[in-house]
Amino acid sequence: MSDASATNKRAQREAAGPYGKIGQTLNELDDRLGIAKGGRTFMDKIFPDHWSFMLGEIALYSFVILLVTGVFLTLYFVPSVATVIYHGPYKPMDGQRVTEAWDSTMNISFTVRGGLLMRQMHHWACDIFVGAIVVHMARVFFTGAFRKPRELNWTIGLTLLILAIGNGFLGYSLPDDLVSGTGIRIAYSIMESIPFVGSYLAFWVFGGNFPGTATIPRFFILHVLILPLVILGLVGGHLFLLVRQKHTQFPGKGRTEKNVVGSPMFPVFIAKTTGFLFIVGGITALLGAFAQINPIWQFGPYDAARISYAVQPDWYMGFLDGALRIWPSWSFMGFGHTIPLEVFIPAVILPGIIFNVAYLWPLLERKFTKDNEIHHLLDRPSDRPKRTAFGVAVLVFLAMLHIASSTDVIANFFHLSLESTLWGMRILVIVTPIIAYPLAYKICKEMQSYRGGGKRKTPNIVSRTAEGEYVATPTPAYGEDVGHELDATPVPTYIEVEPDEPVESGVRTVDR
Amino acid sequence: MSDLEEHRTPVSLNGLSEDDLRLQPLAKNPQTVERVIAVTFLFGTLFVAAFGASFWVNAKPWILGATMGAGLFLLGVGLVAWGKYLMPRGPFVEERHTLANSDADREAFAAAIVERGGSVVKRRKMLAGILGGGMGIFGIVALFPLLRSLGPLPKGTLFHTDWRKGSYAVDQTGRRVNVGDLAIGSIVTVFPEGTENSDRGQAVDQTVLIRISNQNFTTQKGRETWGPMGYVAYSKLCTHLGCPVGLYEQQLQLLVCPCHQSMFNVTNGAIPQFGPAPRPLPQLPLYIDSNGNIRAQADYDQPVGPGFFERHRVTGSKL
Known part of the structure; x- marks a missing residue:
């Protein structure tokens, strides 16, 4: 290598500074945006390590998958109820009068390359999204993560759940197939049941009496633009508050209300969370490949006069359907009006109560416990037996309502009469939460008195003494648990470069 | 030789030595783990490439999903394992600063809004009142045409077939x-x-x-x-x-x-x-x-379908 080029390289390196091109780019950015200090703090941001903090990530990443697959689907879906004659590769439906919405969904499923996979992934991701939100919310509830100062984020999260359910229902309705059309019919009737404003609301949402021609185009724009934008904005707010207020953490060695112990954003958390995004995407793709979901060619296009047996909505609508099934047929008629209580109470009042109690819960708990302190350390669920028991009772209640949405299937499967199944579910819905509350309370109390609860168990070594007595001594903690016993340290700050190769006289290593 | 050619070793500022346990990976045998992750990444890459190939030849949907799913899953598992077993095990700590500001700052903020705003509004009560009223009425009025144009009023079609x-x-x-x-x-x-x-x-x-x-x-x-x-x-x-x-x-x-x-x-x-x-x-x-x-012989003697508030508003309906 010539001397001149070596000098040249050296000059370049000198100009670039110790961090080379990346450092230069960062400097240019910092000149304009002033990001160096904040960026450094962000790289050092600590994420506590606990498996339960991953639940919210599942929700976030399934939402990412929803956005990506959803964009793909909008390229081919036609939101129109104009009728066309179906001529496609699915021969049993050939020559049928169908809507463009159904026709284009069939086109996505059978003709568009990768279309069926994207459709099934989109549907699976939605079911996972809502499910992950619910489980994440249960984690936040049972550990008391919603307490001051995080009440606002609890509210945003709950709103996200409602929007996710609503947008899921809208999307489920878009293909205009027989099953989802029945779902829209039920939604129409539920709106209609609201006293005073119900029929106006239903007429304006649907653009007239059922079925109306406005439904699919309106649902489409709500489903692909308006609600996703709102959800995206709220997710942004949710994450902003999370960064601003920093994570909660479980109590443990060196963990206080004044610090956060865990892994830094870069590189550990970034690696884990990006990997996790891939895992969620991979599992969704595998589900889309191997688990059929919403095969609209088996249902056929919507026809208000037809219906299929054992029709059930997506899982997150199950509790409403169950409530509608088991609520008695009490209708109010008088004063020249009808109030369809048989629909209004289970489908409007009941979810209204559930979600409002959830919204108000942080406030209610502060009122009852008179605890107005700031909390960053999480509760162990067993340490708050009343809250835990209440949450368990509500979940059991919802689960029972969910099961009640399959009374006909249960009756068929177990060869019971529909009547006994219905009455059984009515009793279970009321009785099981009443049993669940004291049971969960008692279990919490028991767990409180169990020493070392929550820690990983180690085997005992049983030995016999000279006197013949048997003594059990626990073995030391597992090796991989030892890491957690270390004292936490601030993220070290490297400011030096990697060492160069030793330089011999006259010879220089070549920069790559 | 200039200073640049001098040896430099990584030095941490908070007194951690390079062989501090917290900076070491969690894996007991990092080489083996690295090899396993490499194989995982390799298969993941192969599957992702296979996804591209099967998309190109328009393979069956389940093949597309299987290759993409397996590829993403393996890449993800490898990356998580890399983060968990080969990166500094920690634990690391970060101070949590109180969100609340000092009493003086809070007072100044409140004063800026209450005093400043109050003095302006108090002096011009009429202006504020009219402006508020106008904006409020616009808010309500703006809803009417929007709502009203969404669909017809619930008349005839609900009551007759x-x-x-x-x-x-x-x-x-x-x-x-x-x-x-x-x-x-x-x-x-x-x-x-x-x-x-x-x-x-x-x-x-x-x-x-x-x-x-x-x-x-x-x-x-x-x-x-x-x-x-x-x-x-x-x-x-x-x-x-x-x-x-x-x-x-x-x-x-x-x-x-x-x-x-x-x-x-x-x-x-x-x-x-x-x-x-x-x-x-x-x-x-x-x-x-x-x-x-x-x-x-005639239409139904009552509205068909589910109940609604105005169900009785039909001539001759007894039910």
Whole structure:
């Protein structure tokens, strides 16, 4: 290598500074945006390590998958109820009068390359999204993560759940197939049941009496633009508050209300969370490949006069359907009006109560416990037996309502009469939460008195003494648990470069 | 030789030595773990490439999903393992600063809003009042045209169907139903002639026609002429939530709604016998004309389908 080029390289390196091109780019950015200090703090941001903090990530990443697959689907879906004659590769439906919405969904499923996979992934991701939100919310509830100062984020999260359910229902309705059309019919009737404003609301949402021609185009724009934008904005707010207020953490060695112990954003958390995004995407793709979901060619296009047996909505609508099934047929008629209580109470009042109690819960708990302190350390669920028991009772209640949405299937499967199944579910819905509350309370109390609860168990070594007595001594903690016993340290700050190769006289290593 | 060529070793500022346990990976044998992760990444990459190839040749959907899913999954697992086992194990700590500011800052902020705003508004109460009123009224008024243009007012169509005096009952293909068409115990969905292909016909007018017997059949007092030659007709819309009451249980003479299992007894005026439906299915009065065609005597005597607040606002409705 010539001397001149070596000098040249050296000059370049000198100009670039110790961090080379990346450092230069960062400097240019910092000149304009002033990001160096904040960026450094962000790289050092600590994420506590606990498996339960991953639940919210599942929700976030399934939402990412929803956005990506959803964009793909909008390229081919036609939101129109104009009728066309179906001529496609699915021969049993050939020559049928169908809507463009159904026709284009069939086109996505059978003709568009990768279309069926994207459709099934989109549907699976939605079911996972809502499910992950619910489980994440249960984690936040049972550990008391919603307490001051995080009440606002609890509210945003709950709103996200409602929007996710609503947008899921809208999307489920878009293909205009027989099953989802029945779902829209039920939604129409539920709106209609609201006293005073119900029929106006239903007429304006649907653009007239059922079925109306406005439904699919309106649902489409709500489903692909308006609600996703709102959800995206709220997710942004949710994450902003999370960064601003920093994570909660479980109590443990060196963990206080004044610090956060865990892994830094870069590189550990970034690696884990990006990997996790891939895992969620991979599992969704595998589900889309191997688990059929919403095969609209088996249902056929919507026809208000037809219906299929054992029709059930997506899982997150199950509790409403169950409530509608088991609520008695009490209708109010008088004063020249009808109030369809048989629909209004289970489908409007009941979810209204559930979600409002959830919204108000942080406030209610502060009122009852008179605890107005700031909390960053999480509760162990067993340490708050009343809250835990209440949450368990509500979940059991919802689960029972969910099961009640399959009374006909249960009756068929177990060869019971529909009547006994219905009455059984009515009793279970009321009785099981009443049993669940004291049971969960008692279990919490028991767990409180169990020493070392929550820690990983180690085997005992049983030995016999000279006197013949048997003594059990626990073995030391597992090796991989030892890491957690270390004292936490601030993220070290490297400011030096990697060492160069030793330089011999006259010879220089070549920069790559 | 300039300073640049000097040796430099990584030095941490907070007094951690390079071999501090917290900076070491969690893996006991990092080389092995690295090799395993490398293999995982390799297979993940192969699968992702296979996804591209199968997309190119338009392979079956399950092959696309399997290759993409396996590829992403393996890459993800490898990356998580890299983060968990090969990166500094920690734990690391970060101080949590109180979010609340000092009392002085808080007071200044509150003062800026309350004092400054208050002094301005207090002095110009009238202006603020009128502006507030104007903006409020605009907010309300802006809703009206938006709401009102969304759809028609809930009038006629909720209360009446297309069945008229003399309407022919036709099946879904538009064929008129004749008295000889149905055997006893048979059922057919009928529409008033001309609506069988319209959305509205499907959604509102749909009616089940059942032949119960050979004789004129009376389902309830006052309906002696409604069931000629054993033909009775009920609205097909469930009075619970409007699903089509499509299942006919012939032996029990029940119409069953598959949505929420409401059951209506067709022999006694479709009174709900089970389930959440609160009202009988409205019955359509029929007659048989000289050609033997089944026709309607009139429209239903009450609104069909689920309940709503203004249900009674229909002339002559007793129910």
